[in-house]
Amino acid sequence: MNVTAFKRRKEFGKTLASDIAHRMRNEIVTCRLKPGEVLKFDTLRLAYGASFTTLREALTCLAAEGLVVAEEQRGFKVAPISLSDLIDLTRARILIEVDLIRRSIENGDDDWEIAVISSIHRLGIIEGREIEDYADNPEWKAAHREFHESLVAACGSPTLLGIRQSLFERAERYRNISARFRPRPRDKAGEHRALMKAAVGRDADRACELIAKHIQSTTDNVIKHASELFSQN
Amino acid sequence: MNVTAFKRRKEFGKTLASDIAHRMRNEIVTCRLKPGEVLKFDTLRLAYGASFTTLREALTCLAAEGLVVAEEQRGFKVAPISLSDLIDLTRARILIEVDLIRRSIENGDDDWEIAVISSIHRLGIIEGREIEDYADNPEWKAAHREFHESLVAACGSPTLLGIRQSLFERAERYRNISARFRPRPRDKAGEHRALMKAAVGRDADRACELIAKHIQSTTDNVIKHASELFSQN
DNA sequence: AGCGGTAGTATTTTCGAAAATCTGGTTCTG
DNA sequence: CAGAACCAGATTTTCGAAAATACTACCGCT
Structure with a gap:
């Protein structure tokens, strides 16, 4: 594994996916990721430096917590507020x-x-x-x-x-x-x-x-x- | 898309991962997958005919529901009963x-x-x-x-x-x-x-x-x- | 014999490419 | 002109190989 990934992993959790979930959770609750915002994999890949699969796992976790919503075949978005x-x-x-x-x-x-x-x-x-x-x-x-x-x-x-x-x-x-x-x-x-x-x-x-x-x-x-x-x- | 995947997908949900989650949920609640049983990817891959990544997503879902437990870096197992x-x-x-x-x-x-x-x-x-x-x-x-x-x-x-x-x-x-x-x-x-x-x-x-x-x-x-x-x- | 270390194996986790699917615009038809 | 059908580009989903990590069993040492 490359050094960046290793460092990043140290910040929280044992796996990269859980680390990313943790970071995204933070960005969502502080509204740095806006409610309702569409989460495209290409953008996320750039922002978090992880692959499709890993991001997908993080998003699946957050979806279960109700912080993002998943529409099958149509990607993920930050859970709206109302x-x-x-x-x-x-x-x-x-x-x-x-x-x-x-x-x-x-x-x-x-x-x-x-x-x-x-x-x-x-x-x-x-x-x-x-x-x-x-x-x-x-x-x-x-x-x-x-x-x-x-x-x-x-x-x-x-x-x-x-x-x-x-x-x-x-x-x-x-x-x-x-x-x-x-x-x-x-x-x-x-x-x-x-x-x-x-x-x-x-x-x-x-x-x-x-x-x-x-x-x-x-x-x-x-x-x-x-x-x-x-x-x- | 190949025929097998198409057929399988038709059974439930729109994505393969959600279909597999659905099938595994069934096997767990009926105890065909025993409480506490270790879920190895190689075995699952054989049983469900899907790749690591897809299975992982399904398992992540079920973990959020409390039907399986995930131990980081040590895989998944069926949630024990007590x-x-x-x-x-x-x-x-x-x-x-x-x-x-x-x-x-x-x-x-x-x-x-x-x-x-x-x-x-x-x-x-x-x-x-x-x-x-x-x-x-x-x-x-x-x-x-x-x-x-x-x-x-x-x-x-x-x-x-x-x-x-x-x-x-x-x-x-x-x-x-x-x-x-x-x-x-x-x-x-x-x-x-x-x-x-x-x-x-x-x-x-x-x-x-x-x-x-x-x-x-x-x-x-x-x-x-x-x-x-x-x-x- | 018991213990610590270590190499080899089993298993999980991550990656990026390839396949499948959706979207929006354009053309064709009635 | 309205609406269906279809293509091209964008996006998501899935795959299997490769990297990282955990586990096991063996070896040498005290």
């Missing part, structure tokens, strides 16, 4: 997240509690460093993701955790839109702290209520202030 | 199915009602033809699947419908095991009729309760009578 998709996605996420957080609070042991507290602490440190616009920071995003994952980590359901993760990923684009169009800053840090407190205080009902509101709030903001971004459906 | 997987799967299915059936009952229009009734009728016809063992009949399985799909079809959530479908598929192997080990026949037809009545009678609470029991019942039977099939976890 209000109806956002609403559908939000409802699915709330259903699952609420269930998982409740179970996690039931099952979570001391290590779980510690992980929740340590992940919100890390988030706080990052937020403290830059007063504004931390939501654009990849480091903050990783910590944010980590915090939400820690909340549900003790739920004991690998299947739903996997689904949750893929829905969380799909929602990333809408979170970015929401942040851009929000009229005044939202107190995310406060919401996260309240969630953490409800979780470690083993107040499942409150935690479920908070997480549902937390998820719904982004959606409401997009609907209110960014509807014009979408065509009609 | 009690913990069954329990996890069952819980996920109940969570989602209950939500979808409730929403479906809320939203369903006349056409939905008609589809529910017509699909249970078709199921009844098939069950009437062969008194016993209809659960092994592919035709019954298709009709059974169709009936359950019709119940949730009006829920209005494409995302959760997709997830539901993949979980339903994953559960197929356990349903087959359950049928083999059931001490005395279960009144599935009765359960289905009750479900249908609750649905068209718009009794959401009752429908939710019935569907949860319906799903749980298979799992309970496997745990009670077929535990020895699984190693330990």
